[in-house]
Amino acid sequence: xxxxxxxxxxxxxxxxxxxxxxxxxxxxxxxxxxxxxxxxxxxxxxxxxxxxxxxxxxxxxxxxxxxxxxxxxxxxxxxxxxxxxxxxxxxxxxxxxxxxxxxxxxxxxxxxxxxxxxxxxxxxxxxxxxxxxxxxxxxxxxxxxxxxxxxxxxxxxxxxxxxxxxxxxxxxxxxxxxxxxxxxxxxxxxxxxxxxxxxxxxxxxxxxxxxxxxxxxxxxxxxxxxxxxxxxxxxxxxxxxxxxxxxxxxxxxxxxxxxx
Numbered sequence: 001x002x003x004x005x006x007x008x009x010x011x012x013x014x015x016x017x018x019x020x021x022x023x024x025x026x027x028x029x030x031x032x033x034x035x036x037x038x039x040x041x042x043x044x045x046x047x048x049x050x051x052x053x054x055x056x057x058x059x060x061x062x063x064x065x066x067x068x069x070x071x072x073x074x075x076x077x078x079x080x081x082x083x084x085x086x087x088x089x090x091x092x093x094x095x096x097x098x099x100x101x102x103x104x105x106x107x108x109x110x111x112x113x114x115x116x117x118x119x120x121x122x123x124x125x126x127x128x129x130x131x132x133x134x135x136x137x138x139x140x141x142x143x144x145x146x147x148x149x150x151x152x153x154x155x156x157x158x159x160x161x162x163x164x165x166x167x168x169x170x171x172x173x174x175x176x177x178x179x180x181x182x183x184x185x186x187x188x189x190x191x192x193x194x195x196x197x198x199x200x201x202x203x204x205x206x207x208x209x210x211x212x213x214x215x216x217x218x219x220x221x222x223x224x225x226x227x228x229x230x231x232x233x234x235x236x237x238x239x240x241x242x243x244x245x246x247x248x249x250x251x252x253x254x255x256x257x258x259x260x
Contacts, residue, residue: 005187005206006134006154007206009114010114010116010136010184011136011151011152011154012066012112012114013033013034013035013113013114013115013136013182014032014136014137014150014152014181014182015031015033015034015065015066016031016066016138016143016144016150016152017030017031017032017045017062017063017064018062018063018065018075019059019061019062020060020061026061026063027141028138028141028177029049029059029062030045030049030137030138030178030179031045031136031137031138031177031178031180031181031212032044032064032180033045033116033136033180033181033182033208033211034106034113034115034116035115035118035121036115036116036117036118037238038118038244038251039251040103040247040250040251041104041105041106041108041115042102042103042104042238043064043101043102043104044099044100044101044182044211045099045179045180045211046098046099046100046179046180046212046213046229047091047097047098047099047100048098048213049100049180050089050100051089060079061077061079062077062078062079063075063076063077063078064076064078064104066106066112066113066150067112067113067149067150068111068112069109071149072149073149073150074107074111076104078102081104082102085105085250086249087102087246088102089101089102090102090237090243091237092233092237093240096165097229097233097236098214098227099211099213099229099234099237101237101243103246103247103249103250104250105250112149118238120206120207120208121208121231121235122185122207122208123235124162124168124209124230124231124232127159127168127210127230127231128159129159129160129161130158130159131158131185132156132157132185132186133156133157133158133170133183133184133185133186133209134154134155134156134157134183134186135154135155135170135172135183135184135212136152136153136181137152137153137155137177137178137180137212138150138152138177138178139153139155139174139176139178140176140177141177142177155172155174155178156172157170157171157173158170158171158172160225166230166232166233167210167213167228167230167233168227168228168230169216169225169226169228170183170225170226171224171225172224172225173222173224174212174214174215174216174222174224174226175215178212178215178226179212179213179214180211181212182208182211183208183210183212184207184208185205185206185207186206187205209228209230209231210230210231210233211228211229211234212226212227213226213227213228214226214227215227
């Protein structure tokens with residue numbers, strides 16, 4: 001029997017975003033992923049998830065939802081966390097880049113979460129057209145209703161095209177709600193005498209290669225193609241001096257949150 005290629009812990013790195021609708025009910029809004037950056041919890045999503053692209057103002061009432069170890073859900077108001085610990089969203093210097101990154105204080109041990117390590121973020125130069133990929137998220141709000149815990153969906157596809165602006169296209173049936181979904185290399189296994197070997201990601205493994213930012217429609221039809229903001233653009237934000245300078249402050253906030 002082939003070993004399962006997707007570790008269960010990967011699902012625990014995924015965050016659901018919600019916002020209030022016109023009558024005040026909280027509805028799914030997008031996806032995020034938790035990273036470990038210098039031992040600090042960092043939340044990554046798309047810029048349009050946190051900033052209204054029409055008004056260019058912060059979206060109010062944004063909540064992040066993760067699971068708790070006791071089987072229930074943990075709901076976190078982003079504005080409250082930012083205010084309590086003097087945190088904020090960071091964006092790329094190019095306003096067209098659809099990424100948002102924020103250090104975040106989360107109760108590890110109470111919240112059933114895992115962090116994807118910064119060291120496993122793959123540079124764009126090692127991404128090629130035709131590579132097999134998968135991504136995790138909440139397309140069309142699926143994986144949210146009729147379950148005690150949030151349960152991100154796993155979807156797969158291939159890299160269809162690399163663009164000159166450090167984005168690329170994936171053919172992976174991308175739908176609204178997938179914005180903010182992390183995209184990874186998908187390993188390919190082959191059955192061999194004496195066991196199994198990874199032939200698709202032998203030198204790369206499961207690496208984070210970008211963040212889904214939108215689906216592409218042709219007329220009224222969803223093409224199945226999705227735009228991905230590359231890992232290089234993400235690293236531009238993480239390596240920015242202003243962002244790095246706030247990490248020690250966030251580590252203290254994180255420790256404080258875990259003690260409460």
